[in-house]
Amino acid sequence: xxxxxxxxxxxxxxxxxxxxxxxxxxxxxxxxxxxxxxxxxxxxxxxxxxxxxxxxxxxxxxxxxxxxxxxxxxxxxxxxxxxxxxxxxxxxxxxxxxxxxxxxxxxxxxxxxxxxxxxxxxxxxxxxxxxxxxxxxxxxxxxxxxxxxxxxxxxxxxxxxxxxxxxxxxxxxxxxxxxxxxxxxxxxxxxxxxxxxxxxxxxxxxxxxxxxxxxxxxxxxxxxxxxxxxxxxxxxxxxxxxxxxxxxxxxxxxxxxxxxxxxxxxxxxxxxxxxxxxxxxxxxxxxxxxxxxxxxxxxxxxxxxxxxxxxxxxxxxxxxxxxxxxxxxxxxxxxxxxxxxxxxxxxxxxxxxxxxxxxxxxxxxxxxxxxxxxxxxxxxxxxxxxxxxxxxxxxxxxxxxxxxxxxxxxxxxxxxxxxxxxxxxxxxxxxxxxxxxxxxxxxxxxxxxxxxxxxxxxxxxxxxxxxxxxxxxxxxxxxxxxxxxxxxxxxxxxxxxxxxxxxxxxxxxxxxxxxxxxxxxxxxxxx
Numbered sequence: 001x002x003x004x005x006x007x008x009x010x011x012x013x014x015x016x017x018x019x020x021x022x023x024x025x026x027x028x029x030x031x032x033x034x035x036x037x038x039x040x041x042x043x044x045x046x047x048x049x050x051x052x053x054x055x056x057x058x059x060x061x062x063x064x065x066x067x068x069x070x071x072x073x074x075x076x077x078x079x080x081x082x083x084x085x086x087x088x089x090x091x092x093x094x095x096x097x098x099x100x101x102x103x104x105x106x107x108x109x110x111x112x113x114x115x116x117x118x119x120x121x122x123x124x125x126x127x128x129x130x131x132x133x134x135x136x137x138x139x140x141x142x143x144x145x146x147x148x149x150x151x152x153x154x155x156x157x158x159x160x161x162x163x164x165x166x167x168x169x170x171x172x173x174x175x176x177x178x179x180x181x182x183x184x185x186x187x188x189x190x191x192x193x194x195x196x197x198x199x200x201x202x203x204x205x206x207x208x209x210x211x212x213x214x215x216x217x218x219x220x221x222x223x224x225x226x227x228x229x230x231x232x233x234x235x236x237x238x239x240x241x242x243x244x245x246x247x248x249x250x251x252x253x254x255x256x257x258x259x260x261x262x263x264x265x266x267x268x269x270x271x272x273x274x275x276x277x278x279x280x281x282x283x284x285x286x287x288x289x290x291x292x293x294x295x296x297x298x299x300x301x302x303x304x305x306x307x308x309x310x311x312x313x314x315x316x317x318x319x320x321x322x323x324x325x326x327x328x329x330x331x332x333x334x335x336x337x338x339x340x341x342x343x344x345x346x347x348x349x350x351x352x353x354x355x356x357x358x359x360x361x362x363x364x365x366x367x368x369x370x371x372x373x374x375x376x377x378x379x380x381x382x383x384x385x386x387x388x389x390x391x392x393x394x395x396x397x398x399x400x401x402x403x404x405x406x407x408x409x410x411x412x413x414x415x416x417x418x419x420x421x422x423x424x425x426x427x428x429x430x431x432x433x434x435x436x437x438x439x440x441x442x443x444x445x446x447x448x449x450x451x452x453x454x455x456x457x458x459x460x461x462x463x464x465x466x467x468x469x470x471x472x473x474x475x476x477x478x479x480x481x482x483x484x485x486x487x488x489x490x491x492x493x494x495x496x497x498x499x500x501x502x503x504x505x506x507x508x509x510x511x512x513x514x515x516x517x518x519x520x521x522x523x524x525x526x527x
């Protein structure tokens with residue numbers, strides 16, 4: 001790929017690679033020595049998957065677990081081991097964005113500007129540090145775009161197979177990768193200049209090869225009563241009783257904030273300009289951006305979703321946004337104000353990225369802006385500090401270990417560990433001594449189904465296998481009827497510089513006898 005760059009590109013290649021490598025090295029140093037955060041709940045959940053590898057999992061494909069497994073094989077079960085693959089994926093994502101901008105613009109200078117601007121986006125910064133599905137998914141989406149572009153505009157047929165391989169791996173990461181081949185198909189159908197691609201073998205090899213990544217997910221779901229597909233439909237809002245008439249409007253407002261307002265407006269402007277000009281290169285970027293965004297907007301009629309859902313739309317969309325800025329949106333804003341708002345967006349993005357990496361500098365200010373802690377709301381600062389969910393897990397695990405040791409010394413048996421929701425078992429499994437298996441009572445307590453309900457045996461669905469056992473339980477909603485005796489033994493509050501950011505209750509529950517709710521749920525098919 002890099003070996004076939006044009007001579008005019010070569011001068012920019014060392015600069016781009018130097019920037020990308022420098023950012024990756026800084027991220028490695030940050031994660032290894034300066035990161036103040038414990039694993040995020042999603043990271044810990046996927047780490048739990050990585051020690052129970054399978055062809056697929058309840059909500060996602062297996063690739064994120066495989067990458068974490070490899071990272072921990074190299075660096076041990078440590079935060080660095082878990083996050084190392086995210087840094088590598090981030091580096092490859094940055095390279096793909098640069099290549100995509102370079103190939104669609106034929107301007108090395110413009111591609112470098114796109115890369116530098118992209119690095120200021122807080123969302124992209126987070127993807128390069130936190131090991132969730134977004135790190136490999138966005139990386140694979142971007143490289144799929146690079147390879148398809150080379151196949152269509154460069155005449156290199158082998159790139160269809162490379163693109164198919166990226167799509168197949170993308171399917172093993174996140175189900176929404178299916179939107180990539182659909183977007184490419186729409187592009188060919190509605191662009192007469194490229195409609196002949198539909199008759200070429202390369203395109204069909206791309207579809208077939210990419211579809212291979214769906215086979216493990218389909219086979220696994222067939223063996224598990226299609227629970228993963230039902231979960232996906234539920235998360236997409238299909239079958240929801242309530243209809244959110246203003247869902248798309250709320251979704252658009254959320255995306256405004258996600259892209260710092262300026263970049264969202266620039267993205268919309270870039271799409272409008274590309275459609276007006278009907279340039280094949282620009283329409284390629286439009287078809288890899290607008291359809292996935294529209295699908296997420298339509299899904300918001302049934303479910304509010306998450307801000308990162310349309311993130312793939314902004315890979316190619318960001319190139320369009322920078323092009324719109326470069327052309328100058330004179331019909332909307334004067335050049336002077338365009339330059340000012342552009343500079344403000346860059347400064348704002350860098351500032352937010354810094355604060356998100358070291359939020360302790362502003363947390364005391366945030367604590368002053370919320371109500372004082374109470375028993376019902378022990379950590380009000382969490383309303384303003386999204387990073388609080390990455391703090392305190394070591395503290396909780398230390399307290400759980402102390403309770404486990406005390407129960408072990410008093411009873412002579414090793415207690416099991418369970419939590420109220422599916423987001424906590426991975427954290428305790430990672431940070432507690434010996435990396436114990438931790439269970440979730442969530443399905444019995446009206447939480448959604450999770451991977452912990454798929455692994456068998458588990459206390460919710462196989463009560464007979466745990467009858468009479470003692471559990472150390474973490475949660476506020478207590479399943480008293482499921483035990484002979486329950487006792488709260490600790491209330492854990494984690495503070496950062498005196499500000500409470502996380503709180504839990506620890507209980508010792510003796511004589512497990514099962515959940516009555518299981519009879520109401522029936523088979524584990526709820527999501």
